[in-house]
Structures are given as C-alpha cells and as structure tokens.
Amino acid sequence: MGFLDRIREVVEGLTVHGQSTSILKIKAQIDNLFMIITLGDMLGIPILPPYYSLRLVPYVFPNIQNWKRYMLRERDFTDLVS
Amino acid sequence: MFNTPAPYILLGLVLYFLTYRFYARWVDKKIWETDPNRPTPARLYFDGVEFFPVSKYVLFGYQFKSVAALGPIVGPVVATLFFGWAPALLWVIFGNMFIGWVQDYSAMMMSIRSEGRSMGPITYKLLGDKARKILLIYIIFYLIIITAVFEWTIVDVFNRVPGTFTAVLFVLAGGVVFGLLIFRMRLDVLLATLVALAIVLVGYFTVVLLPYARQPGTNFLDSSEFFVSHNFDKRLTYPGTFTVLFWLIVVSILYYISSITPMPRFLLPTVYVGYLPSIIALVLVLIAAVFTPISGLAIQQPAMKEFYVDPLKDPRGGPLWPILFVTIACGAISGWHSLVSSGLTSKQLEYETDALPVGGGAMMTEGAVALSSIASVMVLERVTGTAADYVQGATLLTTSLYRIPAVYMSILYGIFVAVMGLITSMLFVRVFRLVMAELFEDTPLGNKHISTLLIIILSGFLAFVGSWTNLWVFFGGTNQLLAALALLLVAIFLASIKKPNAYVFIPGIFMTVTTLAALAWETYVYGLYGVLNTPMPVQKSVAVLYGNTLVQVANILSAAFGALLLVLGVLMSYYLLAGWAKYRRGQK
Numbered sequence: 001m002g003f004l005d006r007i008r009e010v011v012e013g014l015t016v017h018g019q020s021t022s023i024l025k026i027k028a029q030i031d032n033l034f035m036i037i038t039l040g041d042m043l044g045i046p047i048l049p050p051y052y053s054l055r056l057v058p059y060v061f062p063n064i065q066n067w068k069r070y071m072l073r074e075r076d077f078t079d080l081v082s
Numbered sequence: 083m084f085n086t087p088a089p090y091i092l093l094g095l096v097l098y099f100l101t102y103r104f105y106a107r108w109v110d111k112k113i114w115e116t117d118p119n120r121p122t123p124a125r126l127y128f129d130g131v132e133f134f135p136v137s138k139y140v141l142f143g144y145q146f147k148s149v150a151a152l153g154p155i156v157g158p159v160v161a162t163l164f165f166g167w168a169p170a171l172l173w174v175i176f177g178n179m180f181i182g183w184v185q186d187y188s189a190m191m192m193s194i195r196s197e198g199r200s201m202g203p204i205t206y207k208l209l210g211d212k213a214r215k216i217l218l219i220y221i222i223f224y225l226i227i228i229t230a231v232f233e234w235t236i237v238d239v240f241n242r243v244p245g246t247f248t249a250v251l252f253v254l255a256g257g258v259v260f261g262l263l264i265f266r267m268r269l270d271v272l273l274a275t276l277v278a279l280a281i282v283l284v285g286y287f288t289v290v291l292l293p294y295a296r297q298p299g300t301n302f303l304d305s306s307e308f309f310v311s312h313n314f315d316k317r318l319t320y321p322g323t324f325t326v327l328f329w330l331i332v333v334s335i336l337y338y339i340s341s342i343t344p345m346p347r348f349l350l351p352t353v354y355v356g357y358l359p360s361i362i363a364l365v366l367v368l369i370a371a372v373f374t375p376i377s378g379l380a381i382q383q384p385a386m387k388e389f390y391v392d393p394l395k396d397p398r399g400g401p402l403w404p405i406l407f408v409t410i411a412c413g414a415i416s417g418w419h420s421l422v423s424s425g426l427t428s429k430q431l432e433y434e435t436d437a438l439p440v441g442g443g444a445m446m447t448e449g450a451v452a453l454s455s456i457a458s459v460m461v462l463e464r465v466t467g468t469a470a471d472y473v474q475g476a477t478l479l480t481t482s483l484y485r486i487p488a489v490y491m492s493i494l495y496g497i498f499v500a501v502m503g504l505i506t507s508m509l510f511v512r513v514f515r516l517v518m519a520e521l522f523e524d525t526p527l528g529n530k531h532i533s534t535l536l537i538i539i540l541s542g543f544l545a546f547v548g549s550w551t552n553l554w555v556f557f558g559g560t561n562q563l564l565a566a567l568a569l570l571l572v573a574i575f576l577a578s579i580k581k582p583n584a585y586v587f588i589p590g591i592f593m594t595v596t597t598l599a600a601l602a603w604e605t606y607v608y609g610l611y612g613v614l615n616t617p618m619p620v621q622k623s624v625a626v627l628y629g630n631t632l633v634q635v636a637n638i639l640s641a642a643f644g645a646l647l648l649v650l651g652v653l654m655s656y657y658l659l660a661g662w663a664k665y666r667r668g669q670k
C-alpha cells in the first residue's frame with residue numbers, strides 16, 4: 001500500500017468511518033426487524049411460521065447466521081460511547 | 083533556540099517515538115504476545131454491522147477522532163497558568179509514555195481477548211454485578227460534569243472570539259447539507275464533500291473578510307457600566323451574565339437537536355465536515371511550534387510558577403500533586419479512551435498486531451496535540467486558563483511563521499476549538515440519553531426528550547454559575563479515575579490469564595491514589611467556599627447579579643457531586659483491588 005493510500009485511509013477514518021458504521025447499524029436494525037417479524041421463531045420468539053416465511057428462507061439464508069449472532073450478542077451501555 | 087518552544091516540543095515527539103519503538107513494542111510482544119494469525123473478534127464474530135475487519139489506517143483515524151477533543155487543549159493551558167509550562171510539559175510527555183498509551187492499548191487488547199466485549203461486561207465477568215452498577219452510575223455523573231465543562235469552553239470561545247459562532251454555523255450547515263446530499267439525493271461522496279467544503283469556506287471568508295460579520299461581539303448583551311463598576315475586564319467571559327446565558331441557550335439548542343435527531347442526519351455529517359478544517363488547523367500549529375526558532379517567537383511564560391496555589395486565592399489551583407495530574411487530562415491519560423477502545427475499535431481490528439498502531443499510536447498523536455497546546459500557551463504573555471488562550475497562542479504561533487493576518491488564524495482556531503468541543507459534547511449528551519434509556523426504559527427518565535433536557539439543564543446550570551472552573555478538576559478527576567479503573571481492570575484480566583501485570587497495575591495504583599486525592603481536594607474546596615458562604619473569585623459576577631444564595635446552591639451541589647464521585651471511586655477501587663488480589667492469589 002502506497003503512502004498516499006495510507007493517508008487516504010487515515011482521512012477516511014477521521015471523517016466517514018463513524019458515519020458508515022452508524023449507517024450500517026441503522027440498516028441492520030431495519031433488516032433485523034424484518035427478520036424478527038418473519039423468522040423470529042428461530043430465536044424463540046413465538047411467531048407461527050407462516051407459508052410466506054418459508055418462501056423467504058432461500059433469500060435470507062445467507063444472512064441467518066449473522067442475524068442470530070447480532071441479535072443474541074450481549075450488549076452494554078459502554079458499547080454506546082463510540 | 084532554548085528560549086523558543088521548538089526544542090521542548092521536539093523532545094516530546096522524539097520521546098514518544100522512542101516509547102513506541104521500544105517500550106510499547108516490548109509490551110506488545112512480551113506481555114500480550116500479539117499474533118497476526120490469531121483470529122480477532124472482527125473475523126471470528128463477523129456480522130457486517132459491528133464486527134467486521136477494517137484497515138488499521140482507517141481505524142487509527144477513527145480512534146484519533148474519537149479520543150482527541152478539547153481535553154488535550156484546555157488542560158495544558160490551565161496547568162501552565164498555575165504551575166508553569168515545565169510541569170505541564172513533563173506530565174504530558176511522561177504521563178503519555180508510561181500511562182496514557184498503556185491504558186488505550188491495553189483496554190483495546192483486553193477487549194480483543196474478551197470476544198470484543200466492552201468495559202461493562204468485562205467488569206461484570208471479572209468482578210460481578212455490583213461493580214458494574216457502580217461503574218454505570220459513575221459514568222452518568224461523569225457525563226454531566228464533562229458536558230458542563232465543554233459547554234462553558236465553547237461559550238467562552240464564542241464570546242471571546244467574535245465571528246466564531248457564525249463560522250461554526252456554516253460548518254454545521256455544511257454538515258446538514260452534506261447529509262442531505264448523501265442520503266436524500268444519493269450524490270457522490272467527493273462531490274458532496276466539495277459542496278460542504280464550499281459552504282464552510284464561504285462562512286470562513288465571510289467572517290474573515292467582512293468585519294461586520296464578526297457579530298455578536300464580546301459581552302454584547304451586558305452593559306459597560308456593569309464591567310466598569312465592578313472592575314471586570316470587558317474582554318473576558320463572566321459567569322452569570324446575559325451574554326453567557328444567551329450562548330448557553332444556543333449551545334443547548336444544538337445539544338437538543340443532536341440528541342434527538344438520527345445520527346446520520348445531523349451529528350455524523352457535522353463531524354465529517356467539522357473535522358476537515360480542524361485537521362488543517364492542528365497540522366499548521368504543530369509545524370509552527372517546531373519552527374519557532376525561524377519565526378523568532380520566544381517563550382513568555384515562566385517554566386515553573388508555584389507548587390501550591392491557595393484555594394482561597396484561586397480555587398482552580400491547589401497543590402501540584404494531585405491537581406496538575408488531573409488538570410491535564412486527555413493529553414496524558416484519559417478514561418474516555420478506554421470506553422472508545424473497547425466500544426467499537428476493538429470489534430473491527432483485522433489483526434491483533436494492529437492494536438498497537440491504532441490504540442497506542444492514536445494516543446501518542448493526541449499527546450502531540452497536547453504538546454501543540456503547551457507551545458501555544460508558552461508564547462503568550464498573559465494566560466487566563468481557558469480555551470480562548472489556545473486560540474490566541476495558536477494564532478500568534480502561526481501568524482509569526484506564515485505571515486498571514488491574525489484574523490485568518492484566530493477564526494480558524496476559534497472554529498477548531500468550538501467544533502472539537504461541540505462535536506464531542508453533543509456526543510456526550512447523546513450517550514447520556516442512551517444510557518438513561520437503558521437504565522430507566524419504562525419511566526419518564528428514559529424518555530429521550532426528558533433525559534436530554536435533564537443533562538442540558540444540569541450541566542447548563544453548573545456552567546452558568548461558574549462552577550465550571552473547578553469542574554475542570556472534577557472532570558479530570560472523574561476522567562482519570564475512570565482510566566485508573568480501566569488500568570486496574572486490565573491488571574485483573576492479565577492476572578486472570580496468568581500474565582505479568584505490573585506495567586498496568588503500578589500506573590493504575592498511581593492514578594487511583596492521585597485522582598481520589600484530587601476529588602477529595604476539590605470537594606474540600608467547594609465545601610470550604612460553602613462553609614465560608616462566599617463566592618469563588620470567578621463566581622463574583624454571579625453573586626453580584628443574583629446574590630450569594632445561587633452561588634451557594636451551586637457550590638453545595640458541586641461538593642455533593644464530588645463527595646458522591648469520591649465514594650463511588652473508593653468503592654470501585656476497593657472492588658478492583660480485592661479482585662486483583664483474588665486473581666493474583668490464583669496466579670501464584
């Protein structure tokens with residue numbers, strides 16, 4: 001990696017990295033809401049699995065593992081500071 | 083040569099380099115035994131949202147942005163005012179070399195080795211629920227105090243450097259426009275940045291080139307008679323005045339907006355746009371400090387002043403130990419950093435070996451900011467102990483080297499200080515609101531409007547009545563006690579995995595004793611003024627305008643805050659030391 005690329009990345013960290021992480025979180029929250037509504041039973045939320053959920057499974061399958069990890073992760077107020 | 087700031091700043095930079103090259107690498111290799119092949123939480127628990135690997139250069143920038151604010155700027159100014167520049171310089175250099183980077187890096191490594199957990203869950207895991215709850219309450223009070231301190235600092239700059247507010251408004255407007263262009267119109271980032279920068283530049287040059295745009299002027303809402311009759315300096319900021327109230331309301335409105343609006347709509351784009359001029363300002367002043375032998379700017383401040391400042395003479399001072407060590411907070415060591423290190427950065431490190439350049443490197447860069455602040459205040463003839471001193475000193479340094487009219491530089495540094503302070507304190511208000519929501523989710527206190535108003539009113543009151551000056555020591559005390567607690571927590575963690583921990587334990591004990599002593603001292607000072615029923619010198623304007631009762635309420639409230647923080651700090655230290663002893667026994 002060249003010197004200019006490093007500088008570019010440092011500037012990215014100084015400026016937009018926090019923003020992009022925050023946007024990812026907001027997007028994830030919306031996606032998670034959708035997943036909970038449709039596939040919440042996977043996490044023990046009492047939702048009767050409807051026919052539509054089953055039809056969605058092939059599409060959401062690649063995200064299921066990450067979604068479960070994100071939803072079930074222990075969270076704390078000290079996570080909120082950054 | 084030795085009568086200029088250059089050799090001292092260079093000495094600091096060289097020592098930082100040597101620390102990073104030898105001591106930090108030794109700790110990294112021998113104690114933590116970092117291994118690029120060991121999977122980090124970012125790779126192990128990849129979720130694409132919180133856990134995902136990011137380049138160390140990006141994370142270095144992010145970490146630096148998250149930790150560097152007004153702390154490394156104001157602290158050295160206040161310390162130089164009381165004790166002279168030499169003790170301030172020594173603490174910034176040696177504090178950072180042996181304690182500052184140690185805390186940031188170690189907290190990050192501890193989080194990496196704890197599956198990316200932040201301070202709260204690690205405390206819970208190692209010490210139990212009681213210790214975690216004490217930490218939580220402690221952080222709530224810490225946030226109120228730190229917000230009050232930053233709020234006053236911004237108000238002081240807005241008042242003493244006319245035009246700064248107008249320029250900052252343009253920066254905020256640039257941020258909002260940037261956010262709209264990116265999120266609503268889906269414009270290219272580079273193009274949107276150029277538009278935002280154009281707005282910032284229009285604001286900057288409007289203020290610089292059009293003198294009538296530098297409004298409102300200093301103390302514009304208060305009559306000259308008030309200043310003359312009480313022998314107050316019209317160029318300074320006095321608590322309790324209408325001008326201060328006006329600026330506090332303005333800042334509070336900004337806090338409120340930033341707290342209740344979604345992050346990408348206001349706070350984040352503002353951070354992005356605000357940091358661009360700030361980086362330029364920072365680089366310019368560091369270069370100017372190193373080239374002072376060429377510019378010919380000599381040191382004006384004495385190297386050493388006093389070892390003990392009588393609290394009845396000036397309550398902001400005190401004995402050199404422990405007051406100096408808490409007056410200079412972020413430039414030497416800061417507890418906020420451990421929260422940032424374990425909150426987000428540790429979850430995105432691609433390799434374990436990146437923790438040193440990101441955690442340690444960012445802290446040493448912040449040390450360089452503190453060095454620039456000391457350089458700025460060294461060349462001033464008169465120091466008042468506020469951020470406006472930094473603006474004046476940095477202006478003097480840079481104008482003498484670059485031969486640019488002073489107004490260009492003073493507005494640039496006014497923007498720098500105000501934006502750094504605003505952005506960070508807006509984040510504090512938001513974090514306070516989120517923590518309150520976590521704690522009191524089903525009660526009115528958990529409501530985002532009520533919790534935001536609560537911190538705005540409390541911190542605004544403390545700033546308005548002039549308690550801020552001593553709150554700076556409280557801020558340093560609470561901030562560094564948090565750092566001490568983080569260091570001890572790391573020592574416990576290392577003991578629990580049977581590793582040597584003296585390199586964190588010894589600084590942790592030193593910081594614990596020092597900060598508890600500082601909190602006790604400050605509680606005593608507030609109590610002393612309460613018992614004597616007299617306003618502190620800085621509160622005289624409040625006593626003149628509103629009577630002694632209001633001042634008394636503020637001082638008693640501050641003393642109560644101090645006593646509470648002291649008790650919480652002692653309790654937390656007890657839990658940590660008991661925990662350390664327990665794990666240490668297990669280690670043998």
